[in-house]
Amino acid sequence: MISISTRRIALLALLVLALDQFTKQLVNSLMRVGQERVIIDGFFKFVHWGNTGAAWSLFNGNNGLLAVVALVALLVLFLSRHHFDAHTTMGQVALGLIFGGILGNLIDRLFVGHVIDFIYFYMQRRGGGEIGFPAFNVADSAICIGVGLIFILSWKNETVPGKPVQPQA
DSSP: OOOHHHHHHHHHHHHHHHHHHHHHHHHHHHOOTTOEEEEETTTEEEEEEEESSSGGGTTTTOHHHHHHHHHHHHHHHHHTGGGGTTTSHHHHHHHHHHHHHHHHHHHHHHHTSSEEEEEEEEEEOTTSOEEEOOOBOHHHHHHHHHHHHHHHHHHHHHTOTTOOOOOOO
């Protein structure tokens, strides 16, 4: 029997996956690859960029290897989910966001050949050009928020009053 916490994690993961794929299909239908649309001049653009690497285009050109890494990460996280406070609401939200995000980008890697990124924040330089934060998507945001929640849970669990602190070796 599937536990309530696992069902909640799966439901949130499916919601994240649906939102991620919907937004990427919207970008595909409205913009061609490489196209950019300025929303707030000097600060924010919608772009249609393909990324065959990881965050900040690290390991660019390794789409297949990164798809395997994503599959392994999904399996390891699923099998070890009980270590991440999956019985708490925050733990369930964190894991649902992470699973949904990984699945969203994995689908891109397998069926599109690259991850579709479309949210781009930047600043215009005085002499021309721009300094930007790497373009990202809904899946990337979900993964980052989920990992942040896991860090908060880990920190919270280490600082619970009355909980004995384990000596460091």
